[in-house]
Amino acid sequence: xxxxxxxxLFQEYTREELEAIAPLFKERKYSRxxxxxxxxxxxxxxxxxRSGSVKIYxxxxxxxxxxxxxxEGDYFGEMSMMxxxxxxxxxxxxxxxxxxxxxxxxxxxxxxxxxxxxxxxLLEVTMERLRKANEQIYDLTFLGVKSRVAxxxxxxxxxxxxxxxxxxxxxxxxxxxxIANMVGAVRESVTKVLQELQDxxxxxxxxxxxxxxxxNRLRDNFTH
Numbered sequence: 001x002x003x004x005x006x007x008x009l010f011q012e013y014t015r016e017e018l019e020a021i022a023p024l025f026k027e028r029k030y031s032r033x034x035x036x037x038x039x040x041x042x043x044x045x046x047x048x049x050r051s052g053s054v055k056i057y058x059x060x061x062x063x064x065x066x067x068x069x070x071x072e073g074d075y076f077g078e079m080s081m082m083x084x085x086x087x088x089x090x091x092x093x094x095x096x097x098x099x100x101x102x103x104x105x106x107x108x109x110x111x112x113x114x115x116x117x118x119x120x121x122l123l124e125v126t127m128e129r130l131r132k133a134n135e136q137i138y139d140l141t142f143l144g145v146k147s148r149v150a151x152x153x154x155x156x157x158x159x160x161x162x163x164x165x166x167x168x169x170x171x172x173x174x175x176x177x178x179i180a181n182m183v184g185a186v187r188e189s190v191t192k193v194l195q196e197l198q199d200x201x202x203x204x205x206x207x208x209x210x211x212x213x214x215x216n217r218l219r220d221n222f223t224h
Contacts, residue, residue, distance in 0.1 A: 028102055034092070
């Protein structure tokens with residue numbers, strides 16, 4: 001119940017309304033590397049992560065491009081459910097063992113028909129995700145590799161960051177290749193940038209997790 005209440009789509013709902021929607025979610029367990037859906041599949045389910053993490057990506061000429069990372073409390077898959085027959089624009093894959101709640105398109109629409117608020121909130125969330133997608137396109141077009149890496153780190157810290165005595169931890173284990181796939185660069189270039197940021201004492205990498213020590217210095221890479 002608490003997990004559903006924290007989803008922006010349902011934050012304004014009463015306890016009674018949340019109790020009505022909770023049974024519509026089905027719990028599923030996935031092992032690391034499980035494909036939840038493929039690009040081009042018909043969108044028939046809405047996903048809410050209870051535990052674990054998921055990457056959303058596309059394949060462009062055999063190259064993987066990571067569009068988003070989601071973890072506990074995040075949701076995805078709602079956009080292709082807005083219109084019957086609409087297909088998935090990307091692939092979703094678990095990065096670790098995950099427990100995920102799913103709701104079918106039929107149940108989602110049945111609930112949405114009874115709730116104009118959900119329609120308006122869904123539109124608001126969709127517009128925000130479109131804004132972020134446009135920003136990513138701009139970054140890939142006009143920013144250098146170091147600026148793109150810095151911006152992605154700050155975005156992940158804003159979306160998933162956990163405060164620590166020394167800074168903000170991004171609690172997702174990421175390889176250099178996965179970061180490269182997020183910023184549209186080759187792994188060697190990203191490895192060089194990560195080493196520079198560590199030498200500058202801007203970040204620290206521990207057990208594949210990034211600790212941001214000086215966010216303002218990261219921000220300087222793309223605001224000047």
